[in-house]
Amino acid sequence: MDGQRHRWRCADDLRAGDQGDAGRSILGVEAFTRRLWSEQNRHEGDRLRLFRAVHKAVPGRTVLYPGSFVDIAASAVYPSVTYVDIDKRAPRFFADTGGITEIIAEMGGNRDHVVEFIHADYRDDIDVETESFDLLLSLYAGFVSEHCTQYLKAGGTLLVGPSHGDAAMASIDPRYQLSGVVTSRSGNYKVSTDRLDTYLVPKRPIALTPALLHERGRGIAYTKSPFAYLFTKVAAS
Numbered sequence: 001m002d003g004q005r006h007r008w009r010c011a012d013d014l015r016a017g018d019q020g021d022a023g024r025s026i027l028g029v030e031a032f033t034r035r036l037w038s039e040q041n042r043h044e045g046d047r048l049r050l051f052r053a054v055h056k057a058v059p060g061r062t063v064l065y066p067g068s069f070v071d072i073a074a075s076a077v078y079p080s081v082t083y084v085d086i087d088k089r090a091p092r093f094f095a096d097t098g099g100i101t102e103i104i105a106e107m108g109g110n111r112d113h114v115v116e117f118i119h120a121d122y123r124d125d126i127d128v129e130t131e132s133f134d135l136l137l138s139l140y141a142g143f144v145s146e147h148c149t150q151y152l153k154a155g156g157t158l159l160v161g162p163s164h165g166d167a168a169m170a171s172i173d174p175r176y177q178l179s180g181v182v183t184s185r186s187g188n189y190k191v192s193t194d195r196l197d198t199y200l201v202p203k204r205p206i207a208l209t210p211a212l213l214h215e216r217g218r219g220i221a222y223t224k225s226p227f228a229y230l231f232t233k234v235a236a237s
């Protein structure tokens with residue numbers, strides 16, 4: 001890792017800044033931060049709806065989000081989120097702590113939430129405690145589960161999208177058991193635990209191995225296509 005790390009509590013920024021009439025912070029958001037967030041949030045509120053639905057099913061406290069880019073919607077829902085990304089723009093975004101605090105507040109986030117950003121390749125040692133997180137997020141960012149399951153508590157949950165092959169990777173990882181699926185209809189998300197045996201069934205027979213998934217670098221065609229999967233970590237790393 002390159003040593004860039006920010007950790008703060010939204011409330012600290014809010015105490016430092018002025019408060020508007022309605023008790024809302026009037027801390028500024030840097031133009032750079034606002035622009036990146038607008039791009040990230042172009043389907044307005046989409047990720048917020050996703051994380052709210054996931055939170056109902058997985059109400060943990062601590063979240064690790066490797067390959068997050070600037071997807072800070074999780075912080076509007078979960079009290080402590082650690083973001084990890086290698087992108088050059090991410091450190092500048094996360095350094096605008098007042099701006100991020102403001103955006104999280106705009107999404108209705110609690111003012112006592114802890115936000116941490118680590119500028120690193122998640123495949124390296126990212127210097128966080130092993131088995132310490134309740135929820136691990138893997139969304140469009142490669143084989144997060146392969147490298148970061150070590151940081152998830154036993155009994156914790158992996159939320160993983162089917163792209164990049166990481167859901168398939170989790171499906172053959174003996175540490176994981178499928179515990180739910182996230183479906184999406186017109187931008188509304190729902191977690192379901194019904195008939196889980198009917199998911200992760202390949203359309204064509206295929207002998208999945210980590211090597212094959214690395215070689216393909218993309219997901220597997222399954223007979224059902226939920227937005228994402230929830231896996232419970234059933235064995236220690």
Ligand SMILES: C[S@@+](CC[C@H](N)C(=O)[O-])C[C@H]1O[C@@H](n2cnc3c(N)ncnc32)[C@H](O)[C@@H]1O
Binds near residue numbers: 070121123140141
């Ligand atoms: C397509 S974006 C997805 C961002 C976010 N997860 C989302 O769903 O909107 C992929 C992000 O993963 C990051 N990424 C990919 N591989 C990474 C790695 N090995 N370590 C850290 N970040 C990585 C990229 O820098 C990029 O910001």
